[in-house]
Amino acid sequence: TKDPLVIFTPSGKRGRFPVGTPVLTAARQLGVDLDSVCGGRGICSKCQVTPSYGEFPKHGVHVEADALSDWNSVEERYDQKRGLPKGRRLGCQALIQRDVVIDVPAESQVHKQVVRKRAEVRDIVLNPAVKLFYVEVTEPDMHDPSGDLERLEIALKKEWGINGLQVDIHLLPELQGTLRKGNWAVTAAIHQVGDSAPHLLRLWPGLYEGSIFGIATDLGSTTIASHLCDLQTGEVIASSGTMNPQIRYGEDLMSRVSYAMMNEGGAQEMTHAVREGMNSLFDELAQEAGIDKAAILDSVFVMNPVMHHLFLGIDPYELGQAPFALATSSALALRTSDLGLNLHPSTRAYILPCIAGHVGADAAAVTLSEAPDKSEDLVLVVDVGTNAEIQLGNRDRLLACSSPTGPAFEGAQISAGQRAAPGAIERVEIDPETKEPRFRVIGSDLWSDEDGFEAAIATTGITGICGSGIIEAIAEMRMAGIVDASGLIGSAEQVGSTRCIPDGRTQAYILWEGRDDSPQITVTNPDIRAIQMAKAALYAGARLLMDKLDTDQVDRVVLAGAFGAHISPKHAMVLGMIPDCPLEKVTSAGNAAGTGARIALLNTTTRAEIEATVKRIEKVETAIEPRFQEHFVNASALPNAAEPFTLLRE
Numbered sequence: 319t320k321d322p323l324v325i326f327t328p329s330g331k332r333g334r335f336p337v338g339t340p341v342l343t344a345a346r347q348l349g350v351d352l353d354s355v356c357g358g359r360g361i362c363s364k365c366q367v368t369p370s371y372g373e374f375p376k377h378g379v380h381v382e383a384d385a386l387s388d389w390n391s392v393e394e395r396y397d398q399k400r401g402l403p404k405g406r407r408l409g410c411q412a413l414i415q416r417d418v419v420i421d422v423p424a425e426s427q428v429h430k431q432v433v434r435k436r437a438e439v440r441d442i443v444l445n446p447a448v449k450l451f452y453v454e455v456t457e458p459d460m461h462d463p464s465g466d467l468e469r470l471e472i473a474l475k476k477e478w479g480i481n482g483l484q485v486d487i488h489l490l491p492e493l494q495g496t497l498r499k500g501n502w503a504v505t506a507a508i509h510q511v512g513d514s515a516p517h518l519l520r521l522w523p524g525l526y527e528g529s530i531f532g533i534a535t536d537l538g539s540t541t542i543a544s545h546l547c548d549l550q551t552g553e554v555i556a557s558s559g560t561m562n563p564q565i566r567y568g569e570d571l572m573s574r575v576s577y578a579m580m581n582e583g584g585a586q587e588m589t590h591a592v593r594e595g596m597n598s599l600f601d602e603l604a605q606e607a608g609i610d611k612a613a614i615l616d617s618v619f620v621m622n623p624v625m626h627h628l629f630l631g632i633d634p635y636e637l638g639q640a641p642f643a644l645a646t647s648s649a650l651a652l653r654t655s656d657l658g659l660n661l662h663p664s665t666r667a668y669i670l671p672c673i674a675g676h677v678g679a680d681a682a683a684v685t686l687s688e689a690p691d692k693s694e695d696l697v698l699v700v701d702v703g704t705n706a707e708i709q710l711g712n713r714d715r716l717l718a719c720s721s722p723t724g725p726a727f728e729g730a731q732i733s734a735g736q737r738a739a740p741g742a743i744e745r746v747e748i749d750p751e752t753k754e755p756r757f758r759v760i761g762s763d764l765w766s767d768e769d770g771f772e773a774a775i776a777t778t779g780i781t782g783i784c785g786s787g788i789i790e791a792i793a794e795m796r797m798a799g800i801v802d803a804s805g806l807i808g809s810a811e812q813v814g815s816t817r818c819i820p821d822g823r824t825q826a827y828i829l830w831e832g833r834d835d836s837p838q839i840t841v842t843n844p845d846i847r848a849i850q851m852a853k854a855a856l857y858a859g860a861r862l863l864m865d866k867l868d869t870d871q872v873d874r875v876v877l878a879g880a881f882g883a884h885i886s887p888k889h890a891m892v893l894g895m896i897p898d899c900p901l902e903k904v905t906s907a908g909n910a911a912g913t914g915a916r917i918a919l920l921n922t923t924t925r926a927e928i929e930a931t932v933k934r935i936e937k938v939e940t941a942i943e944p945r946f947q948e949h950f951v952n953a954s955a956l957p958n959a960a961e962p963f964t965l966l967r968e
């Protein structure tokens with residue numbers, strides 16, 4: 319008679335195994351993804367499976383209820399102590415008796431899928447750099463003297479195939495105590511990426527049943543945003559952001575570069591400030607999640623080139639002038655202690671590669687998240703911050719450039735502009751007939767003409783207008799005929815609205831009349847000018863890349879960044895910020911750079927992938943392209959002079 323047939327779902331992998339083979343052994347031999355931390359000792363319960371019965375698609379294998387042998391004492395003990403969910407068996411203990419179909423539930427897979435919110439982008443496959451391994455180590459023997467570390471190495475090699483273990487010196491003083499405390503059983507946290515040497519990061523006595531964590535950080539010039547993730551489940555367990563403390567040295571990147579140039583020790587000061595800010599953010603995250611900070615063992619960072627240099631303690635001087643040479647553009651694998659961060663001394667840090675002197679590791683993270691390099695369609699990805707980082711391409715070719723939009727899109731250089739914070743006008747509509755506006759402010763769900771609006775904004779007030787608000791206001795003003803194509807606001811007579819008032823030699827439009835406690839908010843002609851410059855720079859950058867690919871049309875547009883998450887595609891298009899494209903093909907990716915950082919944290923395979931992709935991205939330098947100037951001039955009109963514009967005509 320033949321050996322029993324074993325079929326694993328959902329993989330469909332199958333094979334015949336002698337009666338009495340443990341399920342875990344069968345899974346390993348077939349390459350089925352079944353987790354195990356304790357190496358089959360029946361103590362970690364990571365190997366849980368569900369023997370399932372009935373028809374297996376296509377082959378109709380006959381299976382019986384007792385196809386796996388009865389509970390053995392190890393499983394029983396586990397069940398009594400900790401409780402196994404109904405129908406679950408420990409894969410390392412259950413032995414094959416007859417033909418069987420065995421389901422490996424998602425949580426028992428090593429390479430679990432971490433589901434992301436948006437369906438159109440790929441899920442994250444869990445393959446973290448740090449994993450836990452439980453081993454039993456031989457006790458020392460006078461007749462065969464060897465070190466405790468050497469016996470630990472032998473155990474890890476024998477049970478887990480870990481070769482050439484590297485150990486940080488700071489772990490040695492605690493090694494002997496931990497081994498004895500665990501009665502010669504320990505759990506090791508080991509860091510390994512690809513074929514690199516495995517590093518021991520931490521050691522716990524016995525079976526460590528806690529979790530290990532990683533932090534993914536998007537270091538922006540304005541805010542630092544971090545996600546704390548469980549490295550064993552891929553879950554985000556806490557997210558938090560803080561203002562980049564470097565703001566006190568200058569709002570935008572160039573003012574920080576000049577601060578470093580003008581002040582002796584200025585770069586170091588800023589390095590110190592950002593590291594301190596990050597340290598308190600990490601403390602806050604650990605506290606919020608209620609975890610031990612020392613269990614954070616891996617981290618990933620993405621940022622623009624100036625932030626990159628300042629974080630690493632490199633003077634950004636060269637980035638302030640042509641040819642914008644980076645000290646290094648490669649991905650960096652470091653320890654967080656190299657970066658002045660107060661995490662466990664073994665904690666690792668990975669910094670994504672930079673694409674070019676103006677297109678940083680944050681753009682590489684956006685590439686990882688939005689995967690234009692895997693797209694069949696020609697996709698334009700725009701990450702708008704103080705600079706716009708623009709990528710255009712598909713699976714055949716990918717181009718990237720940065721365009722100097724300046725901070726107008728973030729509410730700077732705007733008369734009533736402010737950062738996106740409670741009290742800021744963020745949405746605007748203007749009636750094309752009456753020219754009367756209605757708006758919403760951050761912190762309230764009500765429109766200004768709805769009942770209860772005044773009460774809803776009682777605490778925040780109306781303090782100004784943020785980036786998305788100014789875009790919408792100007793686009794709505796254009797559609798209502800308050801502003802002409804050149805960007806000039808009409809007079810009260812021309813427009814037919816008393817909301818248009820003289821403002822120096824030009825006109826302004828009153829968005830909010832103001833109250834005793836909140837000032838009047840107007841959109842002025844210089845405001846429109848600032849947005850025109852910014853959007854022309856953005857458009858010209860995109861157009862330049864389109865020229866390089868010899869195309870007039872993109873299939874899709876992805877707006878990334880916090881700004882992209884708030885701006886309405888319709889208004890962006892009315893202003894001519896982005897090339898003409900069907901509205902339903904314009905999507906917002908949210909904080910794609912942060913998502914990219916999280917992908918690199920949870921799946922180390924993607925680190926090698928993005929390093930290779932960045933090498934093949936074609937970098938375009940807008941500053942030396944004569945066509946950029948040409949496009950810029952054409953693009954300053956609303957929407958712009960060169961392109962037909964469908965939305966406005968409708």
Ligand code: FES
Binds near residue numbers: 359
């Ligand atoms: Fe740890 Fe089965 S592998 S309990």
